[in-house]
Amino acid sequence: MAERVFVHLGLPKTATTYLQTILWASRPLLREQGVLLPGEERRDHLWASRVVREDPNLAGAPARHRxxxxxxxxxxxxxxxxxxVSHEFFAAASAEQAQRMIADLAPAEVHLVVTAREPLGLFTASWQESLKNRHTTPIEEYALEVSPSPNAIWNWRTLDLRLVLQRWAPSLxxxxxxxxxxxxRAPREEIWHRFGALLGLDTEAFDLSGSFPNESMGVVEAEVLRRVNAHLGDFQRAFDRGVYIRTFLADERxxxxxxxxxxxxxxxxxxQRRRGREWVDFVRAEGYDVRGDLANLLVPDELEPRREPxxxxxxxxxxxxxxxVAQMLGDxxxxxxxxxxxxxxSRRGWWRWRSRSGGR
Structure with a gap:
């Protein structure tokens, strides 16, 4: 077994996509610097999280997933x-599932890595992410409770730093x-340099040009997507949600x-202000290794004026x-x-005629 294994749990919406894009684009360089990112593709870590979390839908999934x-x-x-190992959906695992995963990695020395974010920004960004996954819950009603299910992602089960660490960290x-x-407020490269330094990487050697921020929608655009989702009842597959709702509609338009x-x-x-203070107090009391400033987990006392959805x-x-509609007609x-x-x-003229004639 590897001498050490870092398990990056997320949290969701804490630059995980940004970090994973850099990592998967740089696997040969990672190996040269002594770090193995196992698997053939990025989705292997997503599927592994589903195995660890005992997702009941895996029963009908391909063997590659299982x-x-x-x-x-x-x-x-x-x-x-x-x-x-890096995927934000590991954060939803139960305490029992987390301890089994850590045990599966023995005799390696297991390290947990949790990227965290002040809870107001996290709350707002995760609500938008839920919309990109075909949810229709208004922001007023979003994440009011902590789900008991390790397969529920978009609620405080995966977003609350204290709850995630209480399930994952007791044995370490x-x-x-x-x-x-x-x-x-810092350049986005800053989180990469802190993350890579923890792994012992020469972070300056990596090409960051292929990475990208996972950007947000505006308030009206988010409401449009929320209402459209109510009419997408047959877009149930993860492929449909990822390709058509998230990418085609939300991210690209x-x-x-x-x-x-x-x-x-x-x-x-x-x-969220209360939650941020609880997180900071908890992390300090437990004595975890903090790479950065815990004050960045606090919601500011003064916020610029913004609309509500x-x-x-x-x-x-x-x-x-x-x-x-006009844009998509052009598409x-x-x-x-x-x-x-x-x-x-030989068929090009026929195809164009058929398109102009409406397929008659």
């Missing part, structure tokens, strides 16, 4: 240096539990509109929706033109 965790551990068993020395508070930023209602803001009017929704035209150009020359 064997993901055993494949990762087999690779780690043959590696003499440092190993890394505090020195092997690393908390990296995200500084949202709504996010680029650069709409107005927003806050949740005042009572939810105060809830409940203030969005039907007229604003209609305006964005009309623009979206369909461009797609059909590309298809026509890809067919054989």
């Amino acid at each position: 064997t993901a965790w055993s494949r990762l551990t087999q690779e780690l068993a043959g590696w003499p240096g440092t190993g890394l 020395p505090a020195s092997q539990v690393h908390v990296l508070p995200l500084d949202t 709504l996010v680029p509109r650069r709409g107005e930023r927003f806050w949740p209602p005042q009572e939810r803001i105060e809830e 409940s203030s969005v009017t039907d007229a604003e929704v209609a305006d964005v929706a009309v623009s979206l 369909v035209r461009d797609l059909r033109t590309r298809v026509a150009d890809e067919v054989s020359p």
